[in-house]
Amino acid sequence: MNSDGFELIYSYTRKQAIEDGVLIDVTEQAKEVGFKVPTAVSDRLYHEYVVPSKEMENSGQSVEGRLHDLLHLAALCARSRWDGSRVYFDVMFQMEEGPKFEEVHVVAIIGAGDDGNPVMTICRPEDE
Structure with missing residues (x-):
């Protein structure tokens, strides 16, 4: 039991979310634009918007x-x-x-990772 008198039944770590594909680790790419903390994008934002359709790939999108x-844009x-x-x-x-074009509302959130150090997550507000 914790100090509030509640027993933790289950927790889902950031590491597990990345392993499961719920979060996509983009830390290396984020470093290129100046981020200094581990960074992930939600799977929905990544697969629905970051990954272009075949038609868009043929038009030069990647x-x-x-x-x-x-x-x-998140860094700016x-x-x-x-x-x-x-x-x-x-x-x-x-x-x-x-x-x-489609306008997508996005949020970049910094919080504590599995080890307590800061991490960044970029997602749509409804995916928080």
Whole structure:
């Protein structure tokens, strides 16, 4: 039992979430834009928006480019309007040929990882 008198029945660690694919570890790419903490993107944001459709791949879109844009924008927003734990921002993803973009509301959250050290998670607000 903890100090509140509650017994912990189950916990799901960040490491488990990455192993299960619920979070996608993008730490190496995040370092390229200036992040200094382990960084992950939610699977829904990653697979629905960062990974381009085959049509968009044929138009020159790539996971690397879209992920770089997402991380770069997160870094810019974090530097300019960080509130201490999170920052909200919008990202435009080209989803179809031509001027067919989708605006996606995103949040970058910093918190304690499995070992208590800071980690960053980037996701849609409904995926928190």
